[in-house]
Amino acid sequence: MKRLVVEITMVVDAIGTEQTFYFADTAMGFTTKPTDTPANTYVAGRLISAGSFRRELFSGKRVTGAVRPSFGELVLDNGDGGLDAWTGYGISGGQVTVRWGEHDAAYPAGYTTVFVCAAQYMVCDFKEIKLRLRDRLNLLEQPLVKTSFDGSGGLEGTTALAGKLKQWVSSDPGFFPPILVDAAKLLYFVQSTGTGGLGASFDIYEGGAVITRGADYATAADCLATSPAGGQCRFWFGTGGNGPVYVRLGSVPVFDLRVFGDGYQSTGSSWSLIALAATGGIAGGTGTAIGIGAQLIDDSRSILQVMQDACVPSLAWFGMTRLDAFTCGVLTAPAVTASYGFTQHNAKGWTRTPIQDMDAPVWSVTVHSGKTWPGNLVAGVSGTMSDYLSRTPWWASFSSEDATIKTAHPGAVAEVIETNSRYFQNLASQTAFTAAYFALFGALREFYTFTAQMDADTLALDLHDTVEIKIPRFGLTAGKNMRIITQSIDCDNSQITFGVWG
Amino acid sequence: MSGNIIIGYPNRSDAGTMAGGSWLAGLPLANLQSREMAKVARSSDALNASTLFTLDLATAKTLRTFALCNHNLSADARWRVTLGTTSGGSQVYDSGWLDVWQMTFGDLVEWESVTWWMGVAGDEYLRSPYAAMLALPDYYTARYVKVEIDDTTNADGYVQIGRFFAGNAIQSGYNAAYGLQDAWEDLSTLDRAESGSDWAYEKRKLRNVSFVLEYLTATEASYYHELQRMVGTTGEVLYMPYPSEPGENQRYGFLGQLADLSPIDYPFYRVRRLPLRIKERA
Secondary structure: OEEEEEEEEEEOOOOOOEEEEEEEEOOOOEEOOOOOOOOOOEEEEEEEEOOEEEEEOOOOOOOOEEOEEOOOEEEEEOOOOOOHHHHHOEEEEEEEEEEEEEOOOOOOOOOEEEEEEEEEEEEEOOOEEEEEEEOHHHHHOOEOOOOEOOOOOHHHOOHHHOOOEOOEEEEOOOEEOOEEEEOOOOEEEEEOOEOOOOHHHOEEEEOOEEOEEOOOOOOHHHHHHOOOOOOEEEEEOOHHHOOOEEEEEOOOOOOOEEEEOOEEOOOOOOOEHHHHHHHOOOOOOEEOOOEOOOEEEOOOOEHHHHHHHHHHHHOEEEEEOOOOOEEEEEOOOOOOOOOEEEEOOOEEEEEEOOEOOEOOOEEEEEEEEEEOOOOOOOOOOOHHHHHHOOOOOEEEEEEEEOHHHHHHOOOOEEEEEEEOOOOOOOHHHHHHHHHHHHHHHOOOOOEEEEEEEOOHHHHHOOOOOEEEEEOOOOOOOOOEEEEEEEEEEEOOOOEEEEEEEO | OOOOOEEEEEEHHHHOEEEOOOEOOOOOHHHHHOOOOOOOEEEOOOOOOOOEEEEEEEEEEEEEEEEEEOOOOOOOOEEEEEEEOOOOOOOOEEOOOEEOOOOOOOOOOOOOOHHHHHHHOOOOHHHOOOOEEEEEEEEEEEEEEEEEEEOOOOOOOOOEEOEEEEEEEEEOOOOOOOOOEEEEEEOOEEEEOOOOOEEEEOOOEEEEEEEEEEEEOHHHHHHHHHHHHHHOOOOOEEEEOOOOOHHHHHHHOEEEEEOOOOOOEEEEOOEEEEEEEEEEOO
16 A cells, blocks of 8 residues: 655745655555654645646757646645644745655655655645645746946946946857947956866957957956057956956957857856756756857846757757756657557557647758857958858858658648757758758657556656557557657556657 | 443543653654544553553543554553542552453454454554454543553554543443444545556555444433534544454444434434444544
């Protein structure tokens, strides 16, 4: 006989004291054993519903990006008012853990963790407390760039600059404008991020013509005190090259200024989905190393938006696992080896439906990539620089079609994809992308949903895992490997509904 | 003692003061006075000096029915109830040491059968729904109750009890009519895969009973009328179907609630009639 146990940890006073509350499903309350953790503790049978846990790999139109969570509600019996004090507690952001195990198993060692998530808010009436649950991806719904110039002078600029955001750079977003910090000193801000040891690759251009670099400044004080020679520039890359990056000019510019720079983490590593998640407060992520790509952020875009954008050219996805860990990967066709098999004997409710906005194959794809900052040009600038500084509004636009797909599927559709990342810098990367895109979305893909019993095997399955579907219908008698792209755990009925794609 | 059904009510234990023995600070004797059955009182060890408690009712009360519910008492456990005019005294009544487990099994399922133990062994209420129950031969009036437990070989190294019942009772002169029904309600559910393979979701099984007291005197009916007022459908009653057969009493008796407040009929001259449905508390 199994029971569900919910642990809810929340702040219970103004100084941040956390307390964990334990509940079992109704009629299944118990007192922990001396060898359990916590020991000798009463676990009230107040849990009316442990809610559901739903995640979808596809959060947009053939765009992977963030895993879309959709949690239900956790309902606790409060007919006796025993939990009325909760209305004064800091429930938002509290951790909720749902475990499932045999009633006589050691707690929690003998239980399986069904999911871990966060409480968002609660609704109370005279009978029940309903906790709205979600994952921690909302921590990423904060501006990536929060630091601005304070206008106190020096590197912080004049009062006129106060409040302006310090632009954040990942990799090489192209030729972007620096921010004038001090007109008298001809001091410009380039980026808040480090150089990754690539300070030598930085250049500043006036009207497309490169300005001769003098020796890099050794200190911030040196940068503020010493002007470059006339017609030259000097960079200050921050201590150890870890940013922020400034540049001073020796002469007043007449044409537009553009900098070609590179942005990296202070460790020297490229910015990645995992690293950005960590800046948002979700540390310890695992998965495929997926770069943020060449981007400049100088507005209020959220970390989540930047990560979403980064997923576009990589065909990548990211999100929280059911155990509250950040993970990411690249969407690929189903693997050869399946993690588990589903048949008519261990699943029910088989349905074949299209995914929303993915009801037909794609035969044509057009990609627009890389934000640009075009500028005026000095006479005699090279054709290459003239090209670079004239591109607008995208650094690269390209398209590809596969007529055979259109022939096989007259209803096939054309897609347009946009990304701020200057990802596609050469023909090879463009060709590789369209090939991968058509491989994934150019074929007639099948999407099945079905419901299976919740057990250790089905709980272990996660999004993007490959499973074999073998049923005597829909031409699947011989079996077919498919990717799990949706997962909905129904704690109350001990069932999991999967959506598979392949 | 009459073998007619006894309905124990009200539970006077909750209003009293408990003391004695040695119980974990986090799982104190006060938990015996909580309606939450799973909230147990747990002794610090299994020594007899630790596994006792006294109950002071503040004033002398009429008592006849006692029960230890949701306990982990082992097959060899014994218990003793004394009523006194002083704390811990036995001036009013002494049950002597009684076996906790009174149920006996015939040839079909032996006492030591694995099948039998699967149902009732262990240290949790879920595996041991049978309470230790005691119906006194008569009504006694006392202020002080003392319960001693002798279970020094308990494998857990402690005893735990989820609820203590000490109450008055009503026992009618005529027993329930033939047709009484003992039943289990299984909270489990069953689902099936596409092929028909079954998925079982096992939950607890709770007892219930329905019977009719066909011949109640006006006085007895008035007591049942008052019982319904005091207990309603949320309060608890101790259902003791076979007071003179402790084994059967333990098997079929339970701490329960009235499933509904049935009307007390007046079918014949000077005869009242009451159908009762009682369901086990969870």
